[in-house]
Amino acid sequence: MLNIDVRPIKTNQELEDMYYQRWLVLRDPLGMERGTEKDKYDTSAFHLVAVYNDTVIGSARLRELSEGLGSIAYVCVLNEFHNRGIGTTLIEELIEKAKEKNLRTLRVMTRLDALKFYKKLGFSQTGESFNYLDIPHLFMYLTLPSPLTLDGDFLPNT
Numbered sequence: 490m491l492n493i494d495v496r497p498i499k500t501n502q503e504l505e506d507m508y509y510q511r512w513l514v515l516r517d518p519l520g521m522e523r524g525t526e527k528d529k530y531d532t533s534a535f536h537l538v539a540v541y542n543d544t545v546i547g548s549a550r551l552r553e554l555s556e557g558l559g560s561i562a563y564v565c566v567l568n569e570f571h572n573r574g575i576g577t578t579l580i581e582e583l584i585e586k587a588k589e590k591n592l593r594t595l596r597v598m599t600r601l602d603a604l605k606f607y608k609k610l611g612f613s614q615t616g617e618s619f620n621y622l623d624i625p626h627l628f629m630y631l632t633l634p635s636p637l638t639l640d641g642d643f644l645p646n647t
């Protein structure tokens with residue numbers, strides 16, 4: 490089994506490596522230039538990377554859209570590392586981070602290709618598909634459990 494570390498970014502170099510990996514998976518196949526993989530929310534968002542042999546092979550981003558609502562974006566794993574559970578681990582770790590931040594709902598804008606991947610993780614499809622970068626996408630949502638329903642000690646005895 491490969492020794493892959495999924496964790497927050499540690500250095501500026503790792504941030505740059507993450508942008509490159511994001512570009513390789515999400516933008517280069519569309520013929521888009523370096524730089525198109527970033528947006529204005531990146532500097533304030535929370536980034537996770539999957540690292541193997543000092544190389545960023547996967548990444549994903551969480552940011553707060555409004556009170557209680559988080560957005561997961563730019564979820565991507567290098568092709569040669571697909572189907573090993575790395576994408577799943579990235580999302581599961583972001584869900585934990587979202588709970589820490591007291592977020593109640595997570596939204597992801599996903600390519601239709603990845604619909605099954607998010608369904609397995611508990612996300613539900615909403616609305617009609619739409620085109621973004623000429624690729625059909627959908628919004629999917631996940632409701633996070635309330636801390637009150639997680640711990641019986643918080644509930645009144647009845």
Ligand SMILES: CC(C)(COP(=O)(O)OP(=O)(O)OC[C@H]1O[C@@H](n2cnc3c(N)ncnc32)[C@H](O)[C@@H]1OP(=O)(O)O)[C@@H](O)C(=O)NCCC(=O)NCCS
Nearest residue numbers: 564565566571572573574575576577578599600603605606
């Ligand atoms: C979508 C994406 C992030 C998934 O990453 P991944 O690391 O391959 O995901 P996982 O390995 O966790 O899950 C994928 C499949 O592998 C299976 N899997 C999970 N752990 C596994 C393991 N240890 N061994 C073998 N298979 C495993 C999962 O059950 C899943 O099966 P499914 O296809 O039947 O749903 C990746 O395919 C990707 O980067 N795609 C291109 C970009 C993209 O579409 N991003 C998301 C929307 S914008």
